[in-house]
Amino acid sequence: MTMRILLLLSLMVFGVAPASAADTAASIEVWKSATCECCGAWVKHLEANGFTVKVNAAEPSALASLKRQAGIGDKLASCHTAMIDGYVIEGHVPGTDIKRLVAEHPDAIGLAVPGMPAGSPGMEQGAEFEPYDVLLIKKDGTTETFASH
Numbered sequence: 001m002t003m004r005i006l007l008l009l010s011l012m013v014f015g016v017a018p019a020s021a022a023d024t025a026a027s028i029e030v031w032k033s034a035t036c037e038c039c040g041a042w043v044k045h046l047e048a049n050g051f052t053v054k055v056n057a058a059e060p061s062a063l064a065s066l067k068r069q070a071g072i073g074d075k076l077a078s079c080h081t082a083m084i085d086g087y088v089i090e091g092h093v094p095g096t097d098i099k100r101l102v103a104e105h106p107d108a109i110g111l112a113v114p115g116m117p118a119g120s121p122g123m124e125q126g127a128e129f130e131p132y133d134v135l136l137i138k139k140d141g142t143t144e145t146f147a148s149h
Contacts, residue, residue: 005019006126006136010038013136014017018025021049024121026050026051026052027049027051027052027053027054027084027090028046028051028054028082028083028123029053029056029082029083029084030042030043030046030053030054030055030056030081030082030083030085031056031062031063031066031080031081031082032055032056032057032061032063032077032079032080032081033057033058033063033067033079033080034057036040036079038079038092038122038123039079039080039089039114040042040120040122041121041122041123041124042070042092042122042133043055043081043119043122043138044122045094045095045121045122046098046121047113048095048097049095049096049099051084051095051098052085063081066081067081067090068107069142070083070088070090070110071088071109071141072088072112072137073135075114076090076091076112076114076137076143077090077091077112077114078091078092078112078113078114078115078116078136079088079091079116083107084098085102087102087108087110087111088109088110088111088112088137089101089110089111089112090110090111090112090114090137091112091113091114091115091116091120092116092120092121092122093111093112093113093119093134094121094134094149095121095145096101097111097134097147098111100146100147101136102144105125106136107138107139108136108137108138109137109138109139110136110137111134111135111136111137111146112134112135112137112143113132113133113135114135117130117131117132118130119132119140119149120132120149130149131147131149132148132149133146133148134146134147134148134149
């Protein structure tokens with residue numbers, strides 16, 4: 001599995017996109033802890049939003065390494081990392097924002113929802129809701145607000 005992660009990250013870093021974005025836009029690959037319930041709930045959110053999801057169980061050290069190699073620093077980190085159409089998706093990003101990212105295809109690394117805000121997809125806790133931003137991670141490491149929820 002480590003070689004596969006390195007290959008995917010290498011392709012992403014060098015800007016190699018899948019053969020056809022139309023063929024792969026609904027396919028997303030997720031790396032998460034095997035025991036994390038909120039990660040599993042986020043995967044269900046993605047499936048409910050039309051994504052085909054491939055899930056990879058990752059040990060904490062492998063997940064941390066994946067995040068670093070993908071350009072996800074501590075300030076952007078959450079509990080799971082995904083990849084779609086050459087973009088990294090970090091944390092509890094709503095499916096609608098992922099679809100918008102793929103459709104607009106900005107020159108960026110991907111999207112992140114740092115931490116684990118209550119009420120974000122996979123972090124639903126009844127009526128509790130913490131407003132949060134989805135950040136666009138630019139190739140120079142800076143971020144800007146992509147969406148607010």
